[in-house]
Amino acid sequence: MDISTQNTEAPPPAPQPTTGETKRAARGATRPGDRIFLGLSRGSGILLLVIMAAIAVFLTYRATLAIGKDHGNFLTTFEWNTNLNPPVFGIAVLAFGTVVSSIIAMIIAVPIAVAIALFLTHYAPRRMSGPIAYVIDLLAAVPSIVYGLWGALVLVPNLGGVFSWLNDYLGWTGIFSWEGGAPRSMLTVGILLAIMILPIITNVSREVFRQVPRMHEEAALALGATRWEVIRMAVLPFGRSGVISASMLGLGRALGETMAVATVLSPDFLIHASLLNPGGGTFAQNIASKFSEATEDGRDALIASGLVLFVITLLVNGAARMIIARRKEYSGANA
Amino acid sequence: MAKRIDVSGLTAYYGSHKAIEDISMTVEPRSVTAFIGPSGCGKSTFLRTLNRMHEVTPGGRVEGKVLLDDENLYGTGIDPVSVRREVGMVFQRPNPFPTMSIFDNVAAGLRLNGNYRKSELNDIVEKSLKGANLWNEVKDRLNKPGSGLSGGQQQRLCIARAIAVEPNVLLMDEPCSALDPISTLAIEDLIGELKERFTIVIVTHNMQQAARVSDRTAFFNLSAVGQPGRLIEIDDTERIFSNPSVQATEDYISGRFG
Numbered sequence: 001m002d003i004s005t006q007n008t009e010a011p012p013p014a015p016q017p018t019t020g021e022t023k024r025a026a027r028g029a030t031r032p033g034d035r036i037f038l039g040l041s042r043g044s045g046i047l048l049l050v051i052m053a054a055i056a057v058f059l060t061y062r063a064t065l066a067i068g069k070d071h072g073n074f075l076t077t078f079e080w081n082t083n084l085n086p087p088v089f090g091i092a093v094l095a096f097g098t099v100v101s102s103i104i105a106m107i108i109a110v111p112i113a114v115a116i117a118l119f120l121t122h123y124a125p126r127r128m129s130g131p132i133a134y135v136i137d138l139l140a141a142v143p144s145i146v147y148g149l150w151g152a153l154v155l156v157p158n159l160g161g162v163f164s165w166l167n168d169y170l171g172w173t174g175i176f177s178w179e180g181g182a183p184r185s186m187l188t189v190g191i192l193l194a195i196m197i198l199p200i201i202t203n204v205s206r207e208v209f210r211q212v213p214r215m216h217e218e219a220a221l222a223l224g225a226t227r228w229e230v231i232r233m234a235v236l237p238f239g240r241s242g243v244i245s246a247s248m249l250g251l252g253r254a255l256g257e258t259m260a261v262a263t264v265l266s267p268d269f270l271i272h273a274s275l276l277n278p279g280g281g282t283f284a285q286n287i288a289s290k291f292s293e294a295t296e297d298g299r300d301a302l303i304a305s306g307l308v309l310f311v312i313t314l315l316v317n318g319a320a321r322m323i324i325a326r327r328k329e330y331s332g333a334n335a
Numbered sequence: 336m337a338k339r340i341d342v343s344g345l346t347a348y349y350g351s352h353k354a355i356e357d358i359s360m361t362v363e364p365r366s367v368t369a370f371i372g373p374s375g376c377g378k379s380t381f382l383r384t385l386n387r388m389h390e391v392t393p394g395g396r397v398e399g400k401v402l403l404d405d406e407n408l409y410g411t412g413i414d415p416v417s418v419r420r421e422v423g424m425v426f427q428r429p430n431p432f433p434t435m436s437i438f439d440n441v442a443a444g445l446r447l448n449g450n451y452r453k454s455e456l457n458d459i460v461e462k463s464l465k466g467a468n469l470w471n472e473v474k475d476r477l478n479k480p481g482s483g484l485s486g487g488q489q490q491r492l493c494i495a496r497a498i499a500v501e502p503n504v505l506l507m508d509e510p511c512s513a514l515d516p517i518s519t520l521a522i523e524d525l526i527g528e529l530k531e532r533f534t535i536v537i538v539t540h541n542m543q544q545a546a547r548v549s550d551r552t553a554f555f556n557l558s559a560v561g562q563p564g565r566l567i568e569i570d571d572t573e574r575i576f577s578n579p580s581v582q583a584t585e586d587y588i589s590g591r592f593g
Contacts (some may be wrong), residue, residue, distance in 0.1 A: 215430040219493070221391055223444040223500065224420030233443060237434030 018132070066300035078269050080286065082298035089301050091308050092122065093269050097186060097280040098309065101261070102254040104190025104275070105197055110247050112194075113201035118231060120202075121209040133206065140199035148263030151192040156264060157182035159191075163276050177278040184266040187275040192260055197250035204249060208242030241324040248320040254283045255313055258284035274275055283309040337364035338404045338421075338503040340385065345399030346563075347377070347384050348424035351393065354380045356563035358399075360553060366528060367535045369545035369572065372555030373587065377564025378538045381555070382506050385536065386422035390398040403503065420448060423502035423533075427509040429489035431481035431496070438477040440492055444500040454478050459499055487518025494525065500535070505529065506593045507537040511544065523548050542588060546576050554584045 067074050069087055077090025116136070120129040163178045170176035216234040225233055267281040267289065287302045294302060340362040347355045355377035362368045370378040382398050383389040385503050387408060401408040408418050431440045441460045447449055451459070460477070464470040469491040473484070481492050490510060497505060507526075511519040526548045529535060539545050553569035568581050579585050586592055 213430075215428055216428060216432060218388065218391070218426065219430040219432065219496075220443075222386065222388060222419055222424035222426075223447060223496070224416050224418075225447055226416050229447055233447075234432060237432070240434070 059303055059310065062300045063304035063307045066297065066304045069297055070301070078271065080269055080301075082290075082294060082301045087297050087301060091283070091305050093271055094164060094281050094283045094286050094305055095308065095312070096271050097189075097256055098282040098284075098312070100275070100280075101186050101189040101193060101282060102251055105189060105193035105254045106247060106251055108194035109198045109201055109250060110192065110243075113198050113246070113250075114205055116198075116202045117205035117209050118235070120206050122227065122231060122235065133203075136199045136202050139195075140203070144196065144257060145259045145263070147192060147196050148260035150223070151188070151260060151264040155192060156183055156188060159188060163187075166276060174273050175275055177274045179274075181278045182266060183276070184264055184278045185274075185276050186265075186272070186280050189261050189265050190275070192264055193254045193257055196257065196260060197253050200253065201243075201246045201250040204246030205239065205243050208239040208246070212238045244320055244324055248317060251316060252313060255309065255316070256284050257282075258288045261285040262288045337532065338401075339364050340504060340534065340536070341400075341402035342385075343400045343402075345381070345384060345397065345401065347380050347389055348394070348396040349396075350394035353563040355384075355555075356565055358566045360566060360569050361535060362536060362551070365530055365532070366535045366550045367530045367537060367548055368551045368553060368569075370536065370538045370553050370555060371540075371542060371545050371587070372564070372567075373539075373592070375560070375564070376555040376557045378555050379508050379565070381566075382508055382536060383431065385506055385586050386424055387418045388424065390415065420500060421443075421502055422448055422504045422506060423497035423500065425490070425493050425497055425505070425507045425510045428513050429486055431484075431489050431492050432502045432541070433482045435481060436478045437473050437481045437484070437492060440481045441495050441499050443496060448500060460495075462566060463495040463499035464492075466498055466529070467491045468521060468528075469495055481562070485518070487514050487521060490514060490518070490522060491525065494522075494529075498529065503534065505533045509534065509538050513541060517549035521576070542576075546572060552576070554579070554581070554587065556583055556587070 014319055064083050066087075070077075070089055071084070071086040072088040073077060074090055076092050077088060078093055080089045080093075082089055083089060116132075124132065160183055163183050164180075166176040167178035171178065216238060217230050220230040220233040244286050261282050262285040265281065265285055266278045267285065268279040269281065270279055272279050283305050287306060290298065291302055338349070340377050342361070343359045345355070346353060356383060365382075370382065372378050377463060380389060383485045385401060385408075387397075389395045389397055397409060403421065407413070408422075432443060433435075435443065438460055441463050442451075442456050445456060445459060461470060461474075469488060472488060473492075481489065484492060490513075494505075494510075500504050514522065523544065526535060526537065537545075538546065549572045551569060552572040552575040554567045554575065556567045557564045567583055568575070568579065568580070575584060576588060579588065
């Protein structure tokens, strides 16, 4: 930004008679078209920063008000009672639920999405991969409330069998124990979120895998690699950073998903060791279910929880960028 | 080790388009054979039929026989993957795996073939890099990415990768066309050394290069655009460049067309 600004700002023109020579020598930015475009693009950039700053200031201001009034510990209290005087609320349950449900979603969705993307780019016949890719695009276009309804009306009634199976075989771990409550739990939410983030991860991964240079695949083939070995040697390493970016896009959606979670989960303000027992909550779900009936203080408290979600998302993105940057010299970019 | 290649009646297609037609030739072990001819005459296609890489292209199809010593590469029950482990290939553009270190690039083929102990791998990688005249330049940075090398070094890295698995035949598809003259010279010297261990087939657009490195030269041509390429003649390089038996060869070599 700095450099381009310096380059495009012409020095004040010397007082010379305007000949054809000097006109041509003038910098690009002095032509009307360039000036307008420069103004527009610079303006857009500044606008983005202004909007971000406005949001951050708003969130921080209202959040500070709320946290000042909080009679519990904002980070560790297992309660959300903003109608008390003084109010008592904490984000521990929400942070746990948000992170856990997103992790479940990622564990389920990323391997399946990568497998679908590999199938579409390297195994499926061309006339088959087109329609499949189209269906996946459709999946991305379904509104989240529809996923929520499907989850509540189809997924929840049918998960009982799965849950009791998990309880029978893996119940001893504690994570998969089930006391027989309605399957409106963190695992249900995780499964639903996995389905919702599957299309975006698949689409971005497919695009990345399609861009693997043919010559790298041929290099592996010529060494006597089987199709799977070609994928392992040339395709997956090349697409690694792209798959990470794709997963982060999916994770962003999972962390912030509201309506689907609110429709499926039966929330409470406890941290359950078991993923199968109903209860828990997420930031977005909590905001959605409480906002309309909240008092002024209650709204500020919800805004404070939204700020925490904002920070978590930023941290996750930063971590992903670090992972990508750490192996930059091995990336396909300098091939 | 080095094996004889015996091709008879080989025709290759891209879908319904016939790219090369009815090619027969013999390549002696421990020799360098150069393929020359105008663009589109099917040299590269023919080269790629020798390690069954042609059929990797969508629509690619081959008829005819390629005998490696006595084994038909296109016989029933022959796995193309095992053919490619026996017949190595070096490509036009240097293509080391960008996500692997120099060491891992050379070891890539070995790791496909089986389990080697770390010390064995070290030995083979060193030997292969020495064989490709690259060892002295990279021995201190084996763990650095291969894509950080110069173009000529990358191409020698690819040669090291190909010879690490001890193939019987080494195919080279215009290996110097993306390189500067100094790097080209290094590769040509290397080819001269490698032919003592491998049967080498090289496609080149550079006729001086064919004259410098090869023992035998095959001239390919096509009668018109869209027609399949054919083998016009194959003979000792000296004879092709001094006194070829077909007029078209002489016209091409003396620069009258192509």
